[in-house]
Amino acid sequence: MEKKWLVVSHLHAQFQLPYLQARRTLPNSQGMLTTNFQLFTCSGKTFLFWIGPIPALFSTDLQLVKQVLADRTGLYQKDFLVPVLNSLFGNGVVFINGDDWKRHRKVVLPAFTHDKIKSMSAVAAEVTKQMMQQWREQARQSGGKGAAAEIDMIVAFNDLTSRINGRVAFGTSHQDVEEVVAFMRKMQKLATAATLDPPILWYLPTRRNWQVRRVNKQLRSKIMSIMQARLAAMSGGGECGNGDLLGLLLEAWTPQRRAGAETLTTDEVVDECKTFFAAGQETTATLLVWAMFLLAAHPEWQDRVREEVLREFPDGGAGEAPGADVLGQLKLLHMVLLEASRLYPPFVYIQRRAAMDVVLGGIKVPRGTVVSIPIAMLHRDREVWGPDADEFNPTRFEHGAARAAKDPKALLTFSMGPRVCTGQSFGIVEAQVAMAMILSKFSFSLSPKYVHKPKYLLSLTPRSGMPLIVKNLDG
Numbered sequence: 218m219e220k221k222w223l224v225v226s227h228l229h230a231q232f233q234l235p236y237l238q239a240r241r242t243l244p245n246s247q248g249m250l251t252t253n254f255q256l257f258t259c260s261g262k263t264f265l266f267w268i269g270p271i272p273a274l275f276s277t278d279l280q281l282v283k284q285v286l287a288d289r290t291g292l293y294q295k296d297f298l299v300p301v302l303n304s305l306f307g308n309g310v311v312f313i314n315g316d317d318w319k320r321h322r323k324v325v326l327p328a329f330t331h332d333k334i335k336s337m338s339a340v341a342a343e344v345t346k347q348m349m350q351q352w353r354e355q356a357r358q359s360g361g362k363g364a365a366a367e368i369d370m371i372v373a374f375n376d377l378t379s380r381i382n383g384r385v386a387f388g389t390s391h392q393d394v395e396e397v398v399a400f401m402r403k404m405q406k407l408a409t410a411a412t413l414d415p416p417i418l419w420y421l422p423t424r425r426n427w428q429v430r431r432v433n434k435q436l437r438s439k440i441m442s443i444m445q446a447r448l449a450a451m452s453g454g455g456e457c458g459n460g461d462l463l464g465l466l467l468e469a470w471t472p473q474r475r476a477g478a479e480t481l482t483t484d485e486v487v488d489e490c491k492t493f494f495a496a497g498q499e500t501t502a503t504l505l506v507w508a509m510f511l512l513a514a515h516p517e518w519q520d521r522v523r524e525e526v527l528r529e530f531p532d533g534g535a536g537e538a539p540g541a542d543v544l545g546q547l548k549l550l551h552m553v554l555l556e557a558s559r560l561y562p563p564f565v566y567i568q569r570r571a572a573m574d575v576v577l578g579g580i581k582v583p584r585g586t587v588v589s590i591p592i593a594m595l596h597r598d599r600e601v602w603g604p605d606a607d608e609f610n611p612t613r614f615e616h617g618a619a620r621a622a623k624d625p626k627a628l629l630t631f632s633m634g635p636r637v638c639t640g641q642s643f644g645i646v647e648a649q650v651a652m653a654m655i656l657s658k659f660s661f662s663l664s665p666k667y668v669h670k671p672k673y674l675l676s677l678t679p680r681s682g683m684p685l686i687v688k689n690l691d692g
């Protein structure tokens with residue numbers, strides 16, 4: 218085949234769509250996803266579109282996608298296409314490249330060791346216990362039959378993961394943690410709203426852009442004050458580490474970068490704090506929301522998983538964190554989480570930008586081209602996942618993620634290759650702990666008010682909330 222730009226002419230109408238509009242319309246619902254996917258399969262899996270003046274390849278060709286994600290030579294780089302993401306993540310490990318990325322990754326990786334995940338699961342259990350207490354109270358107050366309450370899972374899980382991530386990042390005792398969390402949530406809301414603006418507004422001094430700057434400044438000064446307080450405690454003979462992310466970052470902190478050393482500047486420490494929260498909070502909340510939705514929509518699976526939880530973790534509601542041995546036995550729960558993350562991946566798309574001219578899947582790709590990787594669509598490819606790709610079928614993960622589809626790397630919830638999610642185990646364990654505890658004490662079903670209309674902004678969430686009727690099993 219001649220190597221040239223591949224332009225699928227009868228998708229011309231789609232090229233006209235501004236990129237973000239396309240982003241909003243493509244994965245809107247299960248039906249919409251399927252329709253668009255058929256459009257792609259019948260017209261080739263890769264096409265060209267434009268983000269303003271920037272050419273972009275959109276591909277559902279798994280082999281091409283793997284070639285991009287597995288690259289270790291720096292051919293495909295991360296890039297902020299939406300400037301507000303810069304305020305949300307800063308120059309943290311998610312968006313930087315090259316030697317800077319290696320240096321940052323080396324500093325933050327110890328935050329994700331087995332021991333750290335173990336202490337995180339204790340925090341997750343404690344915070345989940347508090348949330349369940351609120352649910353019980355709401356059920357009691359509703360006075361409804363069988364002590365049930367309607368609870369919006371989006372609100373509940375964003376609150377839960379904010380508190381867990383805030384405490385894991387900054388330690389459990391610091392009074393400022395709640396404030397940092399509130400600023401981060403504000404920034405996330407502003408960033409989400411900004412993704413809907415026409416791109417030209419991203420660069421103009423709009424009211425929203427001023428707000429972003431203001432909140433970013435407040436956030437930075439709050440993180441700085443936490444850093445100063447920790448340093449003061451250290452100079453008074455206290456512990457620097459505290460075992461949390463901030464402790465690790467402070468160990469690597471020098472106000473000036475020293476060449477060749479694994480050090481972080483002040484701004485880089487602040488940005489890594491923001492990144493830890495921005496990369497891990499909403500993603501894990503989204504995974505929990507969709508897992509609960511799927512179990513509410515498939516009560517037979519809810520019963521099966523609850524049975525497993527009660528067998529392996531009879532003390533679930535008492536608030537003890539299930540240990541690694543218990544989590545290892547919750548196989549059905551793990552399968553359900555993987556299947557939820559396949560059908561509703563929190564990151565619907567990820568992107569890279571070609572750092573030089575390359576040939577990708579037989580297509581000549583000029584330097585600067587964006588490669589857009591639609592994880593949600595790849596996860597529903599019937600050729601890869603089988604004819605039931607659109608169905609909820611956790612048993613496909615019975616023998617692990619690598620054997621669930623025709624290609625062992627087909628599950629891209631956490632991406633793959635050198636830039637794979639560092640918080641993968643963290644997010645999964647957090648979700649396992651919360652789900653195990655909830656399942657052991659509550660049953661849940663979809664509220665009649667629920668409307669199935671997923672929308673994708675920064676993550677894939679239900680457009681009008683996720684109200685579930687939650688029933689206290691203890692009556």
Ligand code: HEM
Binds near residue numbers: 496562564568641
């Ligand atoms: C269910 C939860 C999560 C999902 C679905 C998820 C998904 C992802 C994906 C798809 C990427 C790759 C992004 C890209 O290539 O552009 C990524 C990267 C990353 N994630 Fe997660 N993530 C989750 C939880 C977390 C948590 C809890 C943390 C930390 C607290 C975290 C920290 C990171 C970091 C630091 C990166 C950047 C890695 C690098 O570029 O070297 N993630 N995540």
